[in-house]
Amino acid sequence: MSRFTRRVLAMARKEVLHVRRDPRMTWLAIGMPVLLVLIFGFGVRFDLDRLPVAWVDLDGTRGSDALREELFVSGEIVLAEVCPEVECAERALRANRAIAAFVVPAGAEEDRTRGNPVTLQLLVDGSDGTVANAVLANAEALAAGAAMASAPQAGSWQQAAGSRSPRSLIATVIRYNPRGESAMFLLPGTIAYVLALVSVLLTALAIAREWERGSMEQLFSTTVGGLEIVLGKLLPYLLLGMFDVLLVLSVGASVFALPFRGSLPLVGVASILFLVGMLGQGLLISIVTRSQMLATQLGAFSAVLPSLLLSGFLFPVENLPWPLYWLSMIVPARFHVGLLRGALLKGSGWSDHWLDLLGLAAYATLTVVASAATFRRRVA
Amino acid sequence: MTPWRIQLVALLRKEIAQIAADPQLLRVLIAAPVLQLLLFGAAVDFEVDHIPVAIVDQDRTSTSREILDGLLADATLAPEPRTTDPDVALAAMDRGDVAAVLVIPPRTTAHRLSSRPAPMQVVLDGTDVRRSTVAASTATLYAARRDREGGPPSLQLEPRILSNPTLDTPPFMVPGLAAMVLVITTTLVTAMGLAREREVGTLEQILVTPISTGVLLAGKVLPYAAIGLMSASLCVGAGSLVYGVPIRGNLLFLGLAVGLYLLNTLGAGLLVASIARTQQQAFMGGFLFMIPAILLSGNMTPIVAMPDWLESLTRLNPLRWSIEAFRASLLEGSGFVELWPHALALLLLGSTLFGAAVLRFRRSVG
Numbered sequence: 202m203s204r205f206t207r208r209v210l211a212m213a214r215k216e217v218l219h220v221r222r223d224p225r226m227t228w229l230a231i232g233m234p235v236l237l238v239l240i241f242g243f244g245v246r247f248d249l250d251r252l253p254v255a256w257v258d259l260d261g262t263r264g265s266d267a268l269r270e271e272l273f274v275s276g277e278i279v280l281a282e283v284c285p286e287v288e289c290a291e292r293a294l295r296a297n298r299a300i301a302a303f304v305v306p307a308g309a310e311e312d313r314t315r316g317n318p319v320t321l322q323l324l325v326d327g328s329d330g331t332v333a334n335a336v337l338a339n340a341e342a343l344a345a346g347a348a349m350a351s352a353p354q355a356g357s358w359q360q361a362a363g364s365r366s367p368r369s370l371i372a373t374v375i376r377y378n379p380r381g382e383s384a385m386f387l388l389p390g391t392i393a394y395v396l397a398l399v400s401v402l403l404t405a406l407a408i409a410r411e412w413e414r415g416s417m418e419q420l421f422s423t424t425v426g427g428l429e430i431v432l433g434k435l436l437p438y439l440l441l442g443m444f445d446v447l448l449v450l451s452v453g454a455s456v457f458a459l460p461f462r463g464s465l466p467l468v469g470v471a472s473i474l475f476l477v478g479m480l481g482q483g484l485l486i487s488i489v490t491r492s493q494m495l496a497t498q499l500g501a502f503s504a505v506l507p508s509l510l511l512s513g514f515l516f517p518v519e520n521l522p523w524p525l526y527w528l529s530m531i532v533p534a535r536f537h538v539g540l541l542r543g544a545l546l547k548g549s550g551w552s553d554h555w556l557d558l559l560g561l562a563a564y565a566t567l568t569v570v571a572s573a574a575t576f577r578r579r580v581a
Numbered sequence: 582m583t584p585w586r587i588q589l590v591a592l593l594r595k596e597i598a599q600i601a602a603d604p605q606l607l608r609v610l611i612a613a614p615v616l617q618l619l620l621f622g623a624a625v626d627f628e629v630d631h632i633p634v635a636i637v638d639q640d641r642t643s644t645s646r647e648i649l650d651g652l653l654a655d656a657t658l659a660p661e662p663r664t665t666d667p668d669v670a671l672a673a674m675d676r677g678d679v680a681a682v683l684v685i686p687p688r689t690t691a692h693r694l695s696s697r698p699a700p701m702q703v704v705l706d707g708t709d710v711r712r713s714t715v716a717a718s719t720a721t722l723y724a725a726r727r728d729r730e731g732g733p734p735s736l737q738l739e740p741r742i743l744s745n746p747t748l749d750t751p752p753f754m755v756p757g758l759a760a761m762v763l764v765i766t767t768t769l770v771t772a773m774g775l776a777r778e779r780e781v782g783t784l785e786q787i788l789v790t791p792i793s794t795g796v797l798l799a800g801k802v803l804p805y806a807a808i809g810l811m812s813a814s815l816c817v818g819a820g821s822l823v824y825g826v827p828i829r830g831n832l833l834f835l836g837l838a839v840g841l842y843l844l845n846t847l848g849a850g851l852l853v854a855s856i857a858r859t860q861q862q863a864f865m866g867g868f869l870f871m872i873p874a875i876l877l878s879g880n881m882t883p884i885v886a887m888p889d890w891l892e893s894l895t896r897l898n899p900l901r902w903s904i905e906a907f908r909a910s911l912l913e914g915s916g917f918v919e920l921w922p923h924a925l926a927l928l929l930l931g932s933t934l935f936g937a938a939v940l941r942f943r944r945s946v947g
Contacts, residue, residue, distance in 0.1 A: 225858075229865045237872060244877050246886040247711050300885070323740040328908070330627030330753055332883045335714070337740055338629075342718035376674070378707035383886075386708045402868060406861050493860045494773050495606050497867075501765045502613055505872070510624040515881055517712070519633060520626045528620075539677055546708050553676045 208425050212433020216407070220437060227441075230403060234395045234445045235452055241391045242457050245515075247383040249335040253281035255290045255302035264310030271347045272303065277339050287324075294326045301325045301336045377546050388459050389541035390514030392449050396472075397479050397508040397534045399445060403438045404483030405500030408576075412491040427576035431569060435480050442476040462548030471540050471554070474561035478533040479504070481568025488575050508534040536560040588792045592800030600804055607808075610770060614762040614812045615819050618755065622824045625754045625881070629715040631659040635670035635679040638663055645685045648701070651727065652683065657719045671704070680706045681716045751824040756907035757880035759816040760900055764846045764874060767809045769867045771802060771850030776863035779854075794943045798935075802847045809843045810836075817911075829914030838906045838920070841927035845899035848934030849874075855941040874900040899934075902926045 220227060254273075258265050273280050281299035284290045290302035304322035312319050323340050327333045378385045411417040420430065450468075453459035461468075483500055490496040509515065511525060512534035521529060529535045536557040543549035551558075600607055634653075638645050653660055661679050664670055670682040684702040703720045705713040778784040787797060817835070820826040828835075849870045857863035876882075877891070878900040884892055895901050906923040909915040917924065 223859065223861065226861055226865065229862070229869070233865065233869060236869075240873055240891075241876055244887050244891045245882045247882060248886050249883065252885070320739050325740055328753075329879070329883055329885075330750055331711075332885060334627050334629060335711070338715050338718045340740075342721045345718075345722045345724070374702060374704045375707040375713060376704060378710075380707075383710040386710055398868065398872060402865055406864060410861070492603065492606070493864075494603070494770065494777065495609060497769050497773055497860075497864045498606070498609050498613065498766065500864075501769060501868075501871075502617060505765060505875070506617055506621055506762070509876075509881070510621050516625055517709070520631060522623050525620075525624050542708060543675065543677055547675050547677075549675045549677075553672075 208429040209433045213436040216437045234399050234449050237395045238449045238452050245387055250277050252278050253299045254278040255281045255293045255299040257284045257290045257304040259307045260305045260309040262310040265305045272343050388453050389545050390538045393534050393537040394508050394514050400479035401483040401500045401504040404480045405486050405496045406493050407434050408487035409493045409496040428573040431572045438480050446472045463544030468544050474565045475537040477565040485572045507532045512538045514538050533564045585796050588796050596804045610766050610808050611812050615815045617762045618816050622751050622755050627750050629711050630657050632712050632716050633661050633679045634658045634681045635661050635673050636663040637667050637670050637684045639665050639687045640685045652723050674706050680712045752826045755820040755824050755826045756911050757904040760904045761875050764871050767846040768850040771805055771847050772853040772863040772867045773860055775854035776857045776860045806843050813839045830910030831916050834916045835910050842903040844931030848931050851938035852934050855938050874898055878904050880904050899930045
C-alpha cells in the first residue's frame with residue numbers, strides 16, 4: 202500500500218469515528234432519504250384526472266344533456282355541479298368546488314341541428330398554473346372528440362358517441378408508461394433530488410466543523426496533504442451515500458413498483474459519480490467558509506433550488522430560458538435525473554447516456570480537484 | 582422598565598453584536614433570497630409547449646407536408662430534424678431527446694383520396710405525463726379540424742381564465758418562490774444559532790442568569806425576524822420591478838402575513854434547536870422541516886393531485902397557507918376579509934411551534 206492510500210484510509214477512519222460518535226446523525230442520514238422518497242413519491246404528482254368541472258346549461262334541451270354526457274363520459278373530468286346560470290359556477294370556482302366550468306349558450310342545440318358551429322365557453326380558475334393548463338388541454342381534447350362525433354348528419358350527440366371518429370386521422374401509441382402515471386416519471390427525479398440534498402448535508406459541515414473547533418491546526422501539524430484529507434473525508438460519506446442509493450431504489454421498487462429496466466452497473470457508476478460530485482460540492486463549501494453557519498446557508502442555497510428547478514425533475518430543462526439552460530449544465534442533478542429516468546423506465550444503456558456520464562464525471566473531478574486546490578491555498 | 586424588558590434589551594444587544602461580528606453571514610442572509618428569486622423566477626414554466634418531436638415522413642408528398650405544417654403551426658410541438666427511419670426516431674426517444682414521434686406512413690395521400698382512415702401514428706413517451714397529454718390533445722385537435730375539411734369544427738371552445746388570465750408564470754411563481762427561499766434563511770439560521778451556543782457552551786452561561794426561557798428565545802428570534810422582514814421586502818420589490826408582480830393588496834395586511842409566516846419558520850427553527858445537540862444535527866433537522874414544507878406547499882405540484890390523506894396533511898403546512906395568502910394579496914388584492922382563515926391557520930400553527938419549542942427547551946435545560 203502506498204503512503205498516499207495509507208494516509209487517505211487513516212483520514213477516512215478518523216471521519217468514521219466522527220460519524221459513529223453521533224449515532225443520531227447516522228440515523229438521520231439513513232432515515233431521511235427513505236422518509237423523503239416516501240412522502241414525495243405520494244405527494245409530488247401531476248396526475249390531474251378526475252378534475253371537478255361545473256356545467257352551466259343555458260340551453261336546457263335534451264341535446265345539451267347529451268353533450269354533457271359525451272364530455273364527462275371518459276372520467277377525465279367529473280361533474281362537480283350543474284348550474285342554471287354563470288354566477289353559480291363562478292361561486293363554485295371561488296369556493297374551490299370546481300376548477301373549471303363549461304357554459305352551453307342558449308340555442309346551442311338549434312345551431313347544431315342546422316349545422317352551425319357551436320361555441321362552448323370554458324371558465325377556468327387560473328390560480329394554479331399546472332391545473333389550469335391541464336384543464337385546458339383536457340377540455341380541448343374532449344371538445345375535439347365531441348366535435349368529431351357530432352357531424353351534422355348524426356342524429357344527436359349521444360347517437361354519435363357510439364361511432365366515435367370514424368375518419369380519424371391519427372392513431373396514438375403511448376410507450377414506457379401506458380397507464381400514464383406521473384409517479385413513474387417523478388420517482389427517478391425524486392431519488393436524484395433526495396440524494397443531492399443528503400450528500401450536501403453530510404459534507405457541508407465536515408471541514409467547517411474542524412475549523413471552528415480548532416482541530417484543523419492539529420491536522421496541519423501532520424504530513425497529510427490536501428488531496429488526502431479531501432479524499433479521506435469523502436470516502437465514508439460515499440459509502441453512506443451508496444447505502445442510501447440502494448435503500449431508496451428498493452423503496453421505489455417495493456412501495457411504488459418502480460421498474461428497473463436498464464443496466465445495474467450503469468446506475469451504480471452514475472450514482473457513484475453523482476454522489477462524489479455532490480459530496481465534493483459540500484466539501485468545497487465547507488473549505489471556503491470556515492464557519493458552520495455560513496456553510497449551511499451556502500450548502501442549502503447551492504442544493505435546494507438548483508437541483509429542484511434546473512434538473513428537469515419537475516419542469517423540462519428544454520423550456521428554461523437560455524441563461525438558466527446554460528446554468529443547468531453545472532447542476533449534476535440534471536444529468537442524473539435524465540440518466541435514472543432512461544435507465545429505470547426505458548431500459549436505455551451506456552451508449553444512450555455517455556453524455557450524462559461525462560457531465561457527472563466532469564463535475565465530480567472538478568469539485569474534488571477544486572476542493573484539494575482551495576484547501577492547499579488556505580493552508581499556506 | 583420592568584425587569585424582563587431590561588433582560589430582553591440586553592439579550593438583543595448581545596445578539597446584534599454577534600450577528601454584526603459576522604458580516605459575511607449577514608450579507609448572505611439578506612442578499613441570498615433576493616438573488617435566488619431573481620435567478621429562478623423565470624425557471625418555472627407551467628405551460629407545456631415546444632415539446633420536442635421527431636418526424637418520420639415516409640410519404641414525402643405535398644399532403645404529408647401540409648399535415649405536418651398544420652400540426653406544428655402553433656409551436657406546441659417543436660420539430661427535431663426529420664428522418665424516414667422510424668428506428669432512428671424511436672432511439673432518440675429512448676435517449677430522451679424527443680418526447681413524441683410522428684409517423685406518416687407511405688401512401689397516406691392515397692388513403693385520404695379514397696377517404697379511408699389514414700393511419701398516421703403519434704408515438705408518445707408516456708413517462709412525462711404532462712407532455713404526452715398535451716401532445717395527444719394537439720394531435721386530436723388537429724385531426725378534428727382536418728376532419729371538417731377546413732370548415733370550422735362543429736364544437737368550439739372559448740376559454741376564459743379567471744384570476745391570472747394570461748397564465749403568465751413568473752408573477753404567479755414569485756410569491757411562492759419568495760416563501761421558499763426565506764424559509765432557508767430564517768429556519769436554518771435560528772436552528773443553527775442556538776445549536777452553536779450549545780456547542781460552544783455559551784448557552785449555559787446565559788442559563789445561569791435569571792433570564793426566563795421565553796425572553797431568551799424571543800431575544801434569539803427577534804433579530805432574525807427583522808432580517809427576514811428586510812429580505813421579504815427586498816423580494817417583493819425585486820419581484821415587482823423585474824417580474825412585474827403586481828402589488829394589489831393592502832401593504833399592512835401583506836406585512837401581517839409575512840410576520841405570521843416568520844412566526845412559523847422561526848418557530849420551526851427554534852423547535853429544531855431545542856432537540857438538536859450539535860450544529861450538524863440542527864442542519865439536518867432544519868432540512869427535515871424545510872424540504873417537505875417546500876415540496877408539499879402546492880407551489881410546484883398541484884395539491885389536488887395528492888392522495889386524500891396527504892392533501893389533508895398539507896393543512897398543517899405553514900408554507901401552503903403563506904403562499905396562498907401572499908399570492909392572493911399580491912395578485913388579487915385580497916385582504917383580511919378573504920384571507921382571515923389563512924391568517925388564523927398561520928397564527929395557530931406558529932404559536933404551536935413556538936410553544937412546543939419553549940416547552941421542550943425548558944425541559945431539556947432543567
